Amino acid sequence: MLNVQNVGFSIEGAQLLQSASVRFEAGSVTALIGPNGAGKSTLLRIMAGLLPATQGQVVCNGAPLQQLTLAQRARLMAYMPQDVPPFPPMPVREVASLGRLPYGESSAQALHHPAVAQALAEVGLQDLAERPASQLSGGERARLMLARALAVQAPILLADEPVAALDPAHALAVMQVFCKLAAQGTCVVVVLHDLLLATRFCKTLVLMQQGHVRHIIPPARLTDDMVRQTYGVTTRRVENAVVPWDLCTAQPN
Numbered sequence: 001m002l003n004v005q006n007v008g009f010s011i012e013g014a015q016l017l018q019s020a021s022v023r024f025e026a027g028s029v030t031a032l033i034g035p036n037g038a039g040k041s042t043l044l045r046i047m048a049g050l051l052p053a054t055q056g057q058v059v060c061n062g063a064p065l066q067q068l069t070l071a072q073r074a075r076l077m078a079y080m081p082q083d084v085p086p087f088p089p090m091p092v093r094e095v096a097s098l099g100r101l102p103y104g105e106s107s108a109q110a111l112h113h114p115a116v117a118q119a120l121a122e123v124g125l126q127d128l129a130e131r132p133a134s135q136l137s138g139g140e141r142a143r144l145m146l147a148r149a150l151a152v153q154a155p156i157l158l159a160d161e162p163v164a165a166l167d168p169a170h171a172l173a174v175m176q177v178f179c180k181l182a183a184q185g186t187c188v189v190v191v192l193h194d195l196l197l198a199t200r201f202c203k204t205l206v207l208m209q210q211g212h213v214r215h216i217i218p219p220a221r222l223t224d225d226m227v228r229q230t231y232g233v234t235t236r237r238v239e240n241a242v243v244p245w246d247l248c249t250a251q252p253n
């Protein structure tokens with residue numbers, strides 16, 4: 001569905017992404033994992049068409065991304081950014097309804113579209129729907145950004161650290177929503193630092209380090225050595241999921 005072909009990105013002499021090639025399939029949840037500064041957000045932003053690749057291309061359903069119009073892209077892909085901006089004092093429901101903008105609906109239609117109510121319920125914000133968004137806590141703001149993306153009901157969902165600010169219950173609920181969407185055919189790509197959630201819920205892991213895609217593997221093939229070499233931490237296992245456990249005495253490669 002989304003084919004990243006030999007994509008690189010450099011700026012002011014710094015090579016942030018090196019010849020990345022990854023295919024993201026419909027009906028699956030893929031995690032982009034890797035340490036701070038590995039290039040995960042850069043790759044996600046290029047996939048969303050928000051940053052132009054300086055090498056290679058992203059092909060979406062057979063068409064290079066730059067051949068799609070902005071309107072086509074907006075309906076095809078929903079994007080949740082890593083940084084949540086301060087919201088104006090408009091109601092939570094209205095912020096979520098901005099996800100309907102790509103469809104040219106009136107604000108009233110968008111506000112009452114079932115996708116908006118569903119998105120708010122999926123992130124557990126239905127009871128705060130009429131509250132000014134400016135009053136939300138950090139985790140609630142992150143959930144609202146996700147609700148706005150979910151309200152698009154796009155076949156591709158790109159989310160940058162959607163659970164980083166969430167408590168365990170909401171983080172689990174959001175991962176379950178991603179799995180449900182994947183089961184309905186959505187291509188979900190999510191940047192995660194939580195290896196437990198990544199290995200438990202995602203079908204594929206794309207392990208990045210220093211601008212390189214190091215491994216594209218199912219969670220079962222994520223070895224302790226890979227984690228040690230990439231993050232400099234030891235691991236424990238809970239069922240089949242990986243938990244970072246201790247700092248290695250040796251520096252990571």
Ligand SMILES: Nc1ncnc2c1ncn2[C@@H]1O[C@H](COP(=O)(O)OP(=O)(O)OP(=O)(O)O)[C@@H](O)[C@H]1O
Pocket residue numbers: 011012014016034035036037038039040041042043082
């Ligand atoms: N304009 C720039 N010039 C030079 N380096 C930059 C520029 N913008 C970003 N970088 C660097 O590019 C690297 C990749 O950034 P990116 O945001 O993609 O990392 P990330 O894997 O998402 O990290 P994190 O987990 O911390 O969010 C970082 O080391 C960052 O400092």
